[in-house]
Amino acid sequence: MLKGKKAIALIQARASSTRLPMKQFRYIGHKRVIDWIVDRLLSIEEFDKIIISTSYKKTDSIFVNYADEKGIDVFRYKGDINDVVGRHYYAAKKYDADYITVISGDCPLIDKQFIKKQLYKISQGYEYIRPAGKEWFHEGVDTYSWGCFEFLNNEIKSKYTRENFGINLRKNPDLAKIGLVDIKDVFSKKLCRISVDNMADLRFMNALYRELDEKDKKFNLLNVVELLKDKPGLLNINNHVEQKQKDDKTYRFVIKTEASQKIGLGHIKRMMVLGKYLNENKNNGVFYLINNDLLAKDILEKEGYIYDYKIASSQEELIKEVNFYNADILIIDVQNLENMKYHFEKIKKNTSLKKIILVDKYIESDNVGLFIMQGIQSDKILNNVKNNEKVISGLKTVFVSQxxxxxxxxxxxxxxxxxxxxxxxxxxxxxxxxxxxxxxxxxxxxxxxxxxxxxxxxxxxxxxxxxxxxxxxxxxxxxxxxxxxxxxxxxxxxxxxxxxxxxxxxxxxxxxxxxxxxxxxxxxxxxxxxxxxxxxxxxxxxxxxxxxxxxxxxxxLKSPNYSIGDLEYVYSKMISEIEGD
Missing domain, CATH: 3.40.50.2000 (Glycogen Phosphorylase B;)
Structure with a gap:
């Protein structure tokens, strides 16, 4: 209890994130992302309940077992999966909460003292608490009164603001009595992203953890700030990632590729370069379909892609997984396309795909929307496709590591x-x-x-x-x-x-x-x-x-002096003619 009032922590989490599925259960060091969050919250005695606020989607049932494991609660909302304010409102109502702290389920570096300051500020009669100043390093924590939550649920109507409800108060501060929390000078400047939205963010977090662990220091926000002062080069790991904006269009990509001792690693490696760009630079979802080979699985898992691939050797398996992922665009890069026995008309007919793209292969098909012939191709190949508007080729189509x-x-x-x-x-x-x-x-x-x-x-x-x-x-x-x-x-x-x-x-x-x-x-x-x-x-x-x-x-010897690898150009061709792009 907090001054006789009931305070709860709502962890906002879904396992079906487009950009990084199951992100809460990926590891940073020896603990999962959600473990870092829950363990920090368990040390805050002011909270009467810690609750994972999630949806009723089948994939989110994983949080039920996790909540049992940690001795906390879980609330599953049966309404629209994107109605976040509605989900949290009914969770707070069920637990008869007076104060509600909402914590993003992808922010492992939440700070205990910062949260306690928010709680004590809300107890002084305010309705919404935010940090003082225009910029701050801490992310993923907001505290509301029950009355404010009720008001937001009743008044917010648009799909975007119901999903991103906190923005309503930040843009319209007159809607609630806002309390400002002073933050330490060391946290008064946003140094980098500290939420985990994609693989680049996860790589960054693990790099921070390893550096601190080697120094026998705890993985917390203060130590991260000090570390980044000493080693600013770590920021390069995810500083190319841009926060998704309101009007940004995102797509779900499925990439069919392969690797083996006989084939080599070239196919899967270059498709991972493309996949990283699609996901980390353009905020799209990316899922891999691979051949049934331990080498292919090993390559993906070593890079952290443990929930991001499935095996699909046949056309039937490919169609099944494309539908499971609800993909918009299918990219195929395999060595022996002619042996795969793909019928692209059937694939399009049995899925909701908006586009099929082939890499380094050309066939006559109205159902393939784009052919990417990477690098310098033979005259024999180019003569067959010279006048085809659906073909792009040359050095700028090469998938070069960012x-x-x-x-x-x-x-x-x-x-x-x-x-x-x-x-x-x-x-x-x-x-x-x-x-x-x-x-x-x-x-x-x-x-x-x-x-x-x-x-x-x-x-x-x-x-x-x-x-x-x-x-x-x-x-x-x-x-x-x-x-x-x-x-x-x-x-x-x-x-x-x-x-x-x-x-x-x-x-x-x-x-x-x-x-x-x-x-x-x-x-x-x-x-x-x-x-x-x-x-x-x-x-x-x-x-x-x-x-x-x-x-x-x-x-x-001549040193190459050509522009190679323009992924922005490749991406523009990939999404052209899709829903008016």
């Missing part, structure tokens, strides 16, 4: 570093083949070779044998957490089509390009003509003389 944009202007190449990188699997063991060629070449200058081996490289025995008499300085880098941090320092890259191929070129680093197969010779010749690489033949027939010429003439 992390590269942060280092593009400040790249520092080391004078003697050559990076060898052939992807996560290196199916053909090109790494070993290249080392054999290098052993037969006399290199005039001293270079250090950084040999990157992906997590699924399976040719260690042959590689180690080749390294026994390797005459040059080298280092083996196994499964690096950040390939970008390695390649950005390179003077030269030795690569072929794969995860890092266009990243080297994006950063303006000259490359010696090995061609993965004869069918790609046309593309690689065109790349060389554009000054985007220096080809040395197919992987099983490398031209030693060309290799020798390029590696002994690095300072005079």
């Amino acid at each position: 992390k590269l944009k942060k280092i593009e202007e400040s790249k520092e190449k080391l004078k003697n570093k050559i990076v060898i990188s052939f992807g996560g699997t290196d199916i053909y063991n090109v790494t070993t083949t290249v080392l054999k060629v290098l052993k037969e070449i006399k290199i005039d200058k001293d270079y250090k070779f950084s040999i990157i081996l992906g997590p699924y490289f399976n040719h260690h025995k042959k590689l180690n044998k080749e390294l026994e008499l390797f005459p040059y300085d080298y280092e083996i880098i196994n499964s690096p957490q950040s390939i970008i941090s390695i390649i950005k320092e390179a003077k030269l890259g030795i690569v072929y089509y794969g995860v890092t191929f266009y990243e080297f070129k994006y950063l303006g680093i000259p490359t010696i390009d090995v061609i993965p197969g004869k069918e790609y010779c046309d593309e690689f010749n065109k790349l060389e003509m554009l000054g985007l690489g220096h080809s040395v033949g197919v992987h099983n027939n490398i031209n030693k003389n060309s290799f020798n010429k390029y590696i002994n003439n690095i300072d005079n």
